[in-house]
Amino acid sequence: MKSETLARSIVILVFVTLLTWLGLAASDRMDILNITASMPERGGWQPGDFTARVGEPLLVHLTSHDVVHGFAIGQMEGFEAEVLPGKVTEVELVFSEPGTYTYYCTRWCGPNHWRMRGTITVIGEGKPEAEVVTQPLYLRLGIDIDAEHPAETIPPGKPSAQEGIGLWGMVPSTYAAEMLLRSSSPAELFIRMRSDSGLERVSDQAIWDLVALAYWNLTSEAALEEGQRLFSENCAACHGVSGQGDGVFSGQLGEDTHQAAIPDFTDPARMLGASPALLQGKIVRGGMGTGMPYWGTIFTDEQTWMLVDYLWSMQFDYPIDEGSKE
Amino acid sequence: MGCGVFAVQAINLRRNPILNFLLVNRWPQLAIRIITLAGFGIVILGGLVGTPVGSQNISIVLLWIAWWGLLILFAVPILGRGWCNICPIPLVGEWLQQGTVLGPVKILRGISLHRPWPKRWRNIWIQNAFFLGLAVFSTVILTNPVVTSLAVLALLLIATGMSLIFQKRAFCRYVCPVSGFIGLYSQAAPVEVRVIDTQICRDHPEKTCLTGDENGYGCPWGLYPAAITKNVNCGVCMECLRSCPYENMAVNIRPFGKGLFNPRERKLDEAFKSFIMLGGALVYSVVMLGPWGELKLAAYLIGSPAWLVFAAALIFSVVVLLPGSLYLGIRFSGQRLTAFQLRREFINQSYALVPLGLAAWIAFSLSFIFTNISYVVSGIGDPFGWGWNLFGIADHAWRPYLSTVTPYLQTVVLLAGLGYTIYTSVKIARETSHDQSSLPLIGLSTALAMGHLWVLIG
């Protein structure tokens, strides 16, 4: 039965080879941190938190178990990895400072997308990065961001920054102070300007145009563009591309939220009563129980302000000839 | 009955010495079966350890695109039960049952009880039920690697377990859900294993094709090879070629569909199989390939009320609606038929649906095989979705192939299937001189073919 022995040997050889090869290949994965992404209701990030050491490169394999996700680390600009279903994206993470970092999903993967966040604990020598050196403005001002903030007055027509340019020379320079603009709502600014004796002869609409211009002067084309990008990637799915609160998920926010009506960013009565600092607070802290996520660990301070600046472009006519800007 | 077009003589492939060697020698078959076993091993493993994303997991890609594509587009229409010849599912069981890997042995030394299969179940009703049972879960099995993996593993375990209890390939012949339809459609295939001269068999006292000898096993499918008149139950395993001392068994090439005109051994279980298969292809096409998302979700959300409706509708249409309309059609076809004749006409006419059913499966499969064949490339490059890049092909992007040609292929296939079905129907009806029995079948098959085409290319 020589041939029978040969046949048996071949069978054993084939399957032992196959399993050995597979075993070796699988063990290769041991040094790598494998992170899988699924929709939050199916588990989100696995693992949900991990540890890294300062200065030591960490090799991470990212893969998705269902739909397209994205991987980014909060407050680290310019780094984003696609996490594709069944495909592996290899990234190398190096942290220069210890602290606690948030990593999050960057691609909308369902109404609960924003819940898809994890924590990286970075240990080792160095000055802790996560400590907030200065508190955000809304905290320093002690604004109650959950309070109602109706606009005391609203403009007769949509204020236009372009229209305000011709009158800007009449405006005292105090109105251009960043601190004042960030801490007052456009309606408050309007009321102050209105009562300013130097502007007595200017019409209400013209004052509103000046208000629009004042906020425009705080920002730039580039910042508005970046703000728009941040808005469409992170906010539009609920708030709507136009900001009217009609995003694709507006009707199906999680059941545990109060389903508070999503604000209409184009509504002057609602928006013009809010100061940039208040809006910053809402973005940074999130609206407890309303389904609005907190972005404090994700956006940098600068990014938050760009978003706020972009929100004003829904109230004011911002397209403005670069040449005519002072 | 004059039929000049199809009067082609059968050609025995064994006259070619190379083919004869490949068919009769045990090694080529064993080698291929070891490869297919390894392939199924990878399918099982892939589902268990790989990514749950079906299109990137070798288990789905290998089984439902590569294997299924080869099976339905090539193996079944051209080779009939050719797949059964190299199927690895019963292989481990056979090794244990026979006690050898290469074989053969005259006295089986394996560890099986060798019980005969119960008489009551010597038909394909179990296969019909098994197939339908899987069909209602098909969208999940088809897309979910773990489920695919467990389903294949279950088949392997059932086959192995049955080999330890029963004789021969009882699993293949009476239980395997795939075997049932391959057998039915193998009747249309242009390949058959047949005896050359029955007189030699009658004069052969040992009947080694039944009992086996040192060259080959007695027919593992439980047939008496000299009496094979139809392909349905012959697994083309080639054992009778080996065990026959007179080289009296032939592997013939014959005209397409010839096996359908054999009036012997037409059975109700096989008649129902033809409805289950044709109906299944139509329902799948509507659900999976149509533009109706609710249907897809209904078929996918197992256990939901919508799914229960889907499952009930699927079973109702293939078990009641289609056969019922043919039955009533023949009943009211304006002929005087006794109850026995009515039943016989119904069974006979059901066999005429074989070409259309096969065409429907080919047309249905064409829609997704070439569309998704690029997954086979990337799947081989990264079988488990672990980020491998074997042969540098893992990043091959998804892209549908032949999508402009496919509608024409589907049209030709369905037209050919319909034509052959109608031809078969008329011819079968003439066997009993109840010509009008084919009228309802002609109407039914024309309507179904038109509907199917509309779903596929409309």
Next chain:
Amino acid sequence: MKPAAVLDKKYLILMGIAMAVIAFAPLPDRRTEPETVTVQIQAESYAFSPGIVEVEKGDTVVLELTSMDVVHGLYLDGYDLSVTSDPGQTARLTFLADETGSFRLRCSTTCGALHPFMIGQLKVGRNDLLWRALAAMLVIGIYGVWSVRRASD
């Protein structure tokens, strides 16, 4: 009496001619003024809605794809075009519909288990292949009925 053959040469030739006519007979063009057609397509839960989009040959088609749940893509058979939409962010695909027929829209970004079966249709003008094929099937069916009648007469 011996019944007539199911297929005899005379009738086979006749069938052949009938099939050739059905396959190749010229059909008049359905002339329409070219328009720009904008279609909003929502992608959600393995379906495009509307699932069927109909335009005329020569139209400029703007497909506006909006995902409603997860990232979806749209690949258009025949035209070999594709576009991807993140939820809430509409993506546009503009092209000239110069090929007549029925083309499948397929999701091109893995969006879950049934992703390979997320299929819609773009119909440009009249689907000649379908109508010719249906006519051919009808002729085959009629031929079958007729051969039964011929035998039983």
